[in-house]
Amino acid sequence: MTLEKENTQVKNVLDKVTILYAGDSGDGIQLIGNQFTNNTALYGNDLSTFPDFPAEIRAPLGTLAGVSGFQINFGNSAVFTPGDLCDVLVAMNAASLKKNLSRLKERGTIIINSAGFDKKNFRLAGIDPEDNPLTNSSLEGYKVHQIDITKLTRENLKESSLGSKERDRCKNMFVLGFIYWIYNRSLDSTIDFLQRKFKSKEEVLEANLKVLKSGYHYAETSETFSNRFEIKPAEMEPGVYRNVIGNQATSLGLIAAAHTSGMNLFYGGYPITPASDILHELAKHKNFGIKTFQAEDEIAGICSAIGASFGGDLATTASSGPGIALKGEAIGLAVMMELPLVIINVQRGGPSTGLPTKTEQSDLLQAMYGRNGEAPLPIVAAQSPSDCFEMAYEACRIAVEHMTPVFLLTDGYIANGAEPWKYPTAEELKPIALKVREARKEDDEPYLPYKRNEDLVREWAIPGTPGVEHRLGGLEKDKESGNVSYDPDNHQEMVNLRAAKVNQIAKHVPQQELDSGSMSSKLLILGWGSTYGAIKTAAQELSNEGIDVAHAQIRYIHPFPENLGELLSNFDRIVIPELNDGQLVKLIRDKYLVDAKRLSKVKGQPFHAQEIKNEVLNQLK
Amino acid sequence: MLDVLKDSNQQKLTAKDFSSDQDIRWCPGCGDYSILKQVQSVMPELGIPKEDIVFISGIGCSSRFPYYMNTYGMHSIHGRATAVASGLKASRPDLSVWIITGDGDSLAIGGNHFIHLLRRNFNVNILLFNNQIYGLTKGQYSPTSELGKKTKSTPVGSLDHPFNPLALSLGADATFIARSIDREPKHLKEILLRAERHQGTSLVEIYQNCNIFNDGAFSTFTDKTNKKENSVYLEHGKPLVFGAELDKGIVLDGFQAKIVSLNDDNVSMDDLWIHDETDRNKANILVRFFEDNATDADARPRPFGIFYQEERGTYEESLSQQLQQEIEVKGAPDLNKLLAGGNTWEK
Numbered sequence: 001m002t003l004e005k006e007n008t009q010v011k012n013v014l015d016k017v018t019i020l021y022a023g024d025s026g027d028g029i030q031l032i033g034n035q036f037t038n039n040t041a042l043y044g045n046d047l048s049t050f051p052d053f054p055a056e057i058r059a060p061l062g063t064l065a066g067v068s069g070f071q072i073n074f075g076n077s078a079v080f081t082p083g084d085l086c087d088v089l090v091a092m093n094a095a096s097l098k099k100n101l102s103r104l105k106e107r108g109t110i111i112i113n114s115a116g117f118d119k120k121n122f123r124l125a126g127i128d129p130e131d132n133p134l135t136n137s138s139l140e141g142y143k144v145h146q147i148d149i150t151k152l153t154r155e156n157l158k159e160s161s162l163g164s165k166e167r168d169r170c171k172n173m174f175v176l177g178f179i180y181w182i183y184n185r186s187l188d189s190t191i192d193f194l195q196r197k198f199k200s201k202e203e204v205l206e207a208n209l210k211v212l213k214s215g216y217h218y219a220e221t222s223e224t225f226s227n228r229f230e231i232k233p234a235e236m237e238p239g240v241y242r243n244v245i246g247n248q249a250t251s252l253g254l255i256a257a258a259h260t261s262g263m264n265l266f267y268g269g270y271p272i273t274p275a276s277d278i279l280h281e282l283a284k285h286k287n288f289g290i291k292t293f294q295a296e297d298e299i300a301g302i303c304s305a306i307g308a309s310f311g312g313d314l315a316t317t318a319s320s321g322p323g324i325a326l327k328g329e330a331i332g333l334a335v336m337m338e339l340p341l342v343i344i345n346v347q348r349g350g351p352s353t354g355l356p357t358k359t360e361q362s363d364l365l366q367a368m369y370g371r372n373g374e375a376p377l378p379i380v381a382a383q384s385p386s387d388c389f390e391m392a393y394e395a396c397r398i399a400v401e402h403m404t405p406v407f408l409l410t411d412g413y414i415a416n417g418a419e420p421w422k423y424p425t426a427e428e429l430k431p432i433a434l435k436v437r438e439a440r441k442e443d444d445e446p447y448l449p450y451k452r453n454e455d456l457v458r459e460w461a462i463p464g465t466p467g468v469e470h471r472l473g474g475l476e477k478d479k480e481s482g483n484v485s486y487d488p489d490n491h492q493e494m495v496n497l498r499a500a501k502v503n504q505i506a507k508h509v510p511q512q513e514l515d516s517g518s519m520s521s522k523l524l525i526l527g528w529g530s531t532y533g534a535i536k537t538a539a540q541e542l543s544n545e546g547i548d549v550a551h552a553q554i555r556y557i558h559p560f561p562e563n564l565g566e567l568l569s570n571f572d573r574i575v576i577p578e579l580n581d582g583q584l585v586k587l588i589r590d591k592y593l594v595d596a597k598r599l600s601k602v603k604g605q606p607f608h609a610q611e612i613k614n615e616v617l618n619q620l621k
Numbered sequence: 622m623l624d625v626l627k628d629s630n631q632q633k634l635t636a637k638d639f640s641s642d643q644d645i646r647w648c649p650g651c652g653d654y655s656i657l658k659q660v661q662s663v664m665p666e667l668g669i670p671k672e673d674i675v676f677i678s679g680i681g682c683s684s685r686f687p688y689y690m691n692t693y694g695m696h697s698i699h700g701r702a703t704a705v706a707s708g709l710k711a712s713r714p715d716l717s718v719w720i721i722t723g724d725g726d727s728l729a730i731g732g733n734h735f736i737h738l739l740r741r742n743f744n745v746n747i748l749l750f751n752n753q754i755y756g757l758t759k760g761q762y763s764p765t766s767e768l769g770k771k772t773k774s775t776p777v778g779s780l781d782h783p784f785n786p787l788a789l790s791l792g793a794d795a796t797f798i799a800r801s802i803d804r805e806p807k808h809l810k811e812i813l814l815r816a817e818r819h820q821g822t823s824l825v826e827i828y829q830n831c832n833i834f835n836d837g838a839f840s841t842f843t844d845k846t847n848k849k850e851n852s853v854y855l856e857h858g859k860p861l862v863f864g865a866e867l868d869k870g871i872v873l874d875g876f877q878a879k880i881v882s883l884n885d886d887n888v889s890m891d892d893l894w895i896h897d898e899t900d901r902n903k904a905n906i907l908v909r910f911f912e913d914n915a916t917d918a919d920a921r922p923r924p925f926g927i928f929y930q931e932e933r934g935t936y937e938e939s940l941s942q943q944l945q946q947e948i949e950v951k952g953a954p955d956l957n958k959l960l961a962g963g964n965t966w967e968k
Contacts (some may be wrong), residue, residue: 286947304708311713473696507776
């Protein structure tokens with residue numbers, strides 16, 4: 001169905017809009033957020049999203065703890081963050097309004113489901129009924145649209161044979177239809193989605209379609225909004241795009257690397273928020289020969305991957321902080337055995353169980369040092385949802401080409417966030433040079449498992465290959481034969497070799513570049529990982545305001561790119577914003593002896609660009 | 622049945638071909654030597670090229686084992702050999718995978734992976750060297766040590782009720798459960814051959830004497846004077862008979878196993894419990910021939926041999942089938958299609 005657009009009111013053309021959908025965990029907020037995102041992507045806007053939901057699956061109804069949010073920022077030019085403050089807040093109940101009002105811009109728009117503002121909802125949200133926000137003056141200055149969405153949904157479905165709970169569940173579609181009308185959108189992508197999702201549940205499908213269209217028509221006929229808005233498609237680099245979520249991009253990166261290298265992909269893991277979607281995504285594509293193994297625990301997850309790596313597979317595992325802590329000993333084993341392995345940490349708030357559904361970057365030093373003994377390994381970090389693809393691919397390339405476990409760091413923010421992605425074709429992918437030892441012929445020298453090439457990489461012999469049978473293990477190895485060795489000088493040499501081998505990888509990763517600004521800028525904002533969008537936006541805005549700052553985002557963290565020290569030496573002032581208590585700043589100060597300043601935020605939430613701007617202005621005072 | 626295996630041996634290798642160039646570092650007199658020797662002598666009879674054989678171990682005295690085998694091998698980390706082997710077998714169903722572990726390695730720190738390997742039923746062999754002690758850390762009690770055991774860590778006696786490894790394995794739905802002992806090399810070798818032949822996880826508990834920290838733990842079953850009184854060797858289809866003069870038998874009275882004398886005129890061979898490897902109920906009773914104190918007059922003998930065996934699909938077979946099915950359902954892999962996803966637009 002394509003709805004007619006001709007007979008509509010005058011359109012206001014806007015550059016950028018941020019919408020925050022908020023409601024109870026059971027209100028289907030994430031679903032409409034994702035639907036609106038896909039629709040926006042297909043429409044051609046650039047966008048960035050931030051799903052933010054409670055850790056509890058069915059958090060107490062109506063309470064502040066149970067509020068689920070989905071923020072999307074979309075525009076007609078490049079968008080790098082989900083937006084600091086929003087233009088439109090959809091509040092399905094009292095708690096969601098109370099929790100999110102501070103995130104709304106002055107004179108912003110609020111769309112309220114008035115059914116969510118009864119006495120019970122006030123009590124659950126801890127609001128004094130006498131102090132009803134809909135009737136007191138607290139919403140003055142905002143454009144408020146109250147609609148009894150629950151009632152309208154029920155009326156729409158009077159004839160439906162569905163139970164009342166199932167009918168009420170359709171109310172998110174009303175909101176979606178309503179918003180689609182306001183932003184001049186076609187319903188097609190969501191109609192397609194519903195038809196696929198409820199293929200075998202005709203009643204449910206009919207109900208959802210009916211309510212979706214009813215929301216759309218209500219917006220049109222009720223004159224709630226006198227104007228429709230349009231955000232023209234964004235100017236973007238020419239090419240073919242799709243929408244992608246971070247964890248999905250990570251999974252595709254692993255699959256692509258297996259394809260390019262000609263290896264079989266093995267994933268051993270244990271469910272954990274926010275990394276589980278990698279397992280889910282990989283399990284969907286078993287026709288690619290992907291072996292996903294849901295192990296009995298985190299340790300078995302990585303140990304099974306080590307077994308598969310020994311067997312010649314491209315072996316991977318993913319987890320989040322607590323799970324990575326459990327994997328520590330096995331990571332050390334992979335370091336010792338010098339087998340390829342990709343370990344993904346989708347970071348979340350810590351310590352301990354911490355904030356499972358919230359984002360943080362506080363596991364960098366865990367990745368760097370969180371093992372017994374001197375156990376160095378390469379670390380790469382993704383800076384946006386789509387960059388998860390490239391960095392997952394790079395992690396695999398480094399692991400295979402350099403015979404080493406590799407850490408890929410992402411976090412909950414980019415893992416669950418979405419953005420348009422100009423995806424590559426298989427032919428465009430960088431080759432991965434897989435070298436495995438062939439069978440030994442009689443005249444060949446004996447196989448020495450730890451003999452190294454010029455990059456200090458040892459030769460990989462895989463079971464099934466005759467004549468090169470050998471034993472690996474966690475005990476210190478003789479530097480060539482790989483036999484157990486307690487020799488003091490050999491141990492020193494092996495410690496040095498393992499470190500040198502990892503450092504050598506710097507020769508095989510791209511040089512560090514500035515994302516914006518110049519070497520003569522007054523200040524460098526140095527970031528890593530998911531802070532990219534907020535820093536980029538801050539740097540752009542500062543530059544527009546005439547303040548000359550440079551921005552560099554590090555994706556290769558260990559080893560750092562070869563030119564990083566030289567690049568840093570150009571700047572008198574360096575600020576490092578991180579969603580931790582200052583971890584990259586320690587590494588940078590340690591390695592380069594520069595007086596970098598930290599900007600730390602540990603609230604389980606990403607940076608607002610404004611917070612970074614404030615710190616830069618403060619430093620430049 | 623052993624002839625079948627022997628016939629399939631095309632390699633004409635000898636035990637020596639399976640011995641690595643590494644010096645063996647177990648204590649002189651350790652039961653591990655005997656087990657190593659039997660494993661090396663069994664290998665040529667399997668008919669499997671040695672490059673297709675992998676030994677994976679955890680940590681502990683027994684776990685040094687892979688270093689002494691001239692095959693592929695991995696001395697992994699404490700308790701995790703089972704998990705490493707699971708991944709290896711999932712990735713490489715073509716390999717013959719042997720797990721070497723001890724009572725501490727597999728039943729304490731690695732208990733979790735141990736039971737999960739059994740339920741999944743990968744086609745691998747677990748050789749559980751049970752010496753009822755921690756040897757490598759110099760003599761603490763283990764999960765199989767008897768209650769009240771006095772060791773360095775339990776000077777006034779341990780308070781832990783011990784694990785019954787075979788009952789535990791049966792509880793975890795293992796498909797092959799056997800027990801042998803280091804001092805009965807012929808029996809051990811036969812059990813190892815049967816274990817490799819079994820399609821699925823084969824658990825072989827091997828009583829192994831630690832002559833330094835727990836010497837004589839199994840002397841009841843090894844001392845010439847009384848071992849026949851205290852052990853019964855199980856053979857499929859044969860009655861349960863034991864004793865120095867083979868004059869004792871076991872009858873099954875309901876769920877109760879009772880010892881009878883074959884010298885008694887009222888008892889004949891036909892009355893005895895006939896061992897049936899495929900009978901889970903009987904296996905459940907048999908694994909409980911364990912709690913008895915051997916010095917008691919009516920103590921049931923400790924069984925050796927194959928307690929139970931069943932056919933059940935292996936994990937790696939199901940996995941391969943599933944991957945194949947997915948190709949049929951979703952089509953051959955097409956990376957470009959996957960990267961494009963469902964909805965694209967052009968700029």
